[in-house]
Amino acid sequence: MDVPNVKRQFPKVSELAPLLKFTGPTLHRKEQRLANAVTIWDLREIAKKRTPQGPFDYTDGAAESEVTLERARQAFLDLEFRPNILRDVSGANLERQSLGENFKMPVGIAPTGFTRMMQTEGERAGARAAEKYGIPFTLSTLGTTTIEDVVAAAPGGVNWFQLYMWKDRDRSMELVRRAEAAGVKHLMLTVDVPVAGARLRDVRNGLTIPPRLTAKTLVDAIPKPEWWINFLTTPGISFASMSSWNGTVAELLDFMFDPTMTFDDLKWIRNQWKGKLTVKGIQTVDDAKRAAKAGADAILLSNHGGRQLDRAPVPLHLLVDVKRELKGDTEVHLDTGIMHGADILAAIALGADFTYIGRAYLYGLMAGGQQGVERALEILKVQMIRNMKLLGVSSLEELEPSHVKILQTHQGLGKLPN
Numbered sequence: 001m002d003v004p005n006v007k008r009q010f011p012k013v014s015e016l017a018p019l020l021k022f023t024g025p026t027l028h029r030k031e032q033r034l035a036n037a038v039t040i041w042d043l044r045e046i047a048k049k050r051t052p053q054g055p056f057d058y059t060d061g062a063a064e065s066e067v068t069l070e071r072a073r074q075a076f077l078d079l080e081f082r083p084n085i086l087r088d089v090s091g092a093n094l095e096r097q098s099l100g101e102n103f104k105m106p107v108g109i110a111p112t113g114f115t116r117m118m119q120t121e122g123e124r125a126g127a128r129a130a131e132k133y134g135i136p137f138t139l140s141t142l143g144t145t146t147i148e149d150v151v152a153a154a155p156g157g158v159n160w161f162q163l164y165m166w167k168d169r170d171r172s173m174e175l176v177r178r179a180e181a182a183g184v185k186h187l188m189l190t191v192d193v194p195v196a197g198a199r200l201r202d203v204r205n206g207l208t209i210p211p212r213l214t215a216k217t218l219v220d221a222i223p224k225p226e227w228w229i230n231f232l233t234t235p236g237i238s239f240a241s242m243s244s245w246n247g248t249v250a251e252l253l254d255f256m257f258d259p260t261m262t263f264d265d266l267k268w269i270r271n272q273w274k275g276k277l278t279v280k281g282i283q284t285v286d287d288a289k290r291a292a293k294a295g296a297d298a299i300l301l302s303n304h305g306g307r308q309l310d311r312a313p314v315p316l317h318l319l320v321d322v323k324r325e326l327k328g329d330t331e332v333h334l335d336t337g338i339m340h341g342a343d344i345l346a347a348i349a350l351g352a353d354f355t356y357i358g359r360a361y362l363y364g365l366m367a368g369g370q371q372g373v374e375r376a377l378e379i380l381k382v383q384m385i386r387n388m389k390l391l392g393v394s395s396l397e398e399l400e401p402s403h404v405k406i407l408q409t410h411q412g413l414g415k416l417p418n
């Protein structure tokens with residue numbers, strides 16, 4: 001008879017005991033929930049379960065067919081890394097200098113409007129998490145916390161202000177002076193909103209700011225009690241930079257933004273503002289050159305997270321050409337579609353000086369306030385460190401275009417992985 005490969009025996013209790021590692025619940029429920037999220041997509045799932053459909057879709061959605069956002073995310077997946085092997089990668093340094101400041105990671109929090117509508121802690125949570133992780137936080141003109149309160153919440157952080165140029169120039173510049181008085185040293189001027197993009201989810205949801213209590217929202221509220229309790233028991237959602245608005249988001253944007261703005265206005269702002277200036281929303285090589293010539297310290301390649309022009313260029317695809325044309329005189333930053341630390345590394349390798357996240361931060365916020373934002377930043381940090389080591393580099397400066405090959409894309413086709 002053949003000798004079996006495996007010899008069986010009865011389990012002995014004394015041998016089983018060390019294998020059993022049951023412990024009682026040690027973490028608070030929120031901490032446990034966040035700790036279970038290992039990707040930004042996981043945080044998005046938690047966010048979706050905990051946030052009413054109107055605010056969730058306002059964050060998650062993009063303009064018209066939403067293909068712009070899908071393509072930007074797909075572009076990161078459609079690249080191939082070319083790792084170096086047999087390098088000493090015992091350390092991984094994520095530090096980056098940008099616009100004269102030292103940051104612990106090469107990514108900042110992009111400006112987002114109406115942030116307290118997503119989760120009541122809003123901008124304070126973002127600014128505090130950014131302070132903790134040594135990265136910049138940018139407050140939007142459409143923010144729901146004042147610049148003074150943001151600076152007070154994160155006094156040791158690097159807090160920036162994003163400006164939308166309104167039809168009323170004096171009021172816009174009043175905001176800039178207020179930011180300056182609060183200690184802000186960096187202005188980000190967003191130039192891709194001459195009119196509001198068509199965010200169809202918001203239209204279909206009938207989203208208003210602040211959200212109205214209707215029969216539909218009340219039914220939707222049942223499985224999301226925490227959001228509603230927060231909403232009803234904390235100060236109302238209002239704009240920090242202007243008096244309240246009672247209407248849809250698109251109506252507000254169209255009322256406020258100035259479709260007559262040109263490069264002359266950019267030069268005018270450059271003359272008014274002595275601090276660092278980033279121009280956000282650049283989408284062609286030619287406009288990058290013109291913005292640099294008008295005095296921008298940095299240009300931010302961005303299509304507003306796919307929320308404005310649908311079928312807009314993918315920022316990652318512009319990067320190499322823009323970087324070559326600007327010849328290192330003006331910093332080149334990038335956002336849109338970043339959902340993974342390796343996306344950030346790819347952008348840096350292809351020449352980005354710095355990157356920003358919008359939704360990745362907001363999914364964290366909706367999943368668990370400040371702790372959720374910290375979880376998002378931790379996930380990105382861990383992903384960056386691991387992937388740097390796998391790429392065979394130990395500092396961002398070692399990343400080069402040769403580490404990344406952009407493959408033939410199948411843009412907008414197929415479903416993004418989870």
Ligand SMILES: Cc1cc2nc3c(=O)[nH]c(=O)nc-3n(C[C@H](O)[C@H](O)[C@H](O)COP(=O)(O)O)c2cc1C
Pocket residue numbers: 058059060110111112113140141142143162190280302303304305306307335336337338356357358359360362
């Ligand atoms: C909910 C939401 C609100 C936004 N509000 C603003 C804003 O007020 N000003 C601005 O310049 N960009 C705004 N953006 C665009 C972001 O600054 C950033 O460009 C974009 O989110 C990057 O793409 P990502 O979400 O894929 O990271 C917003 C984006 C989102 C998702």
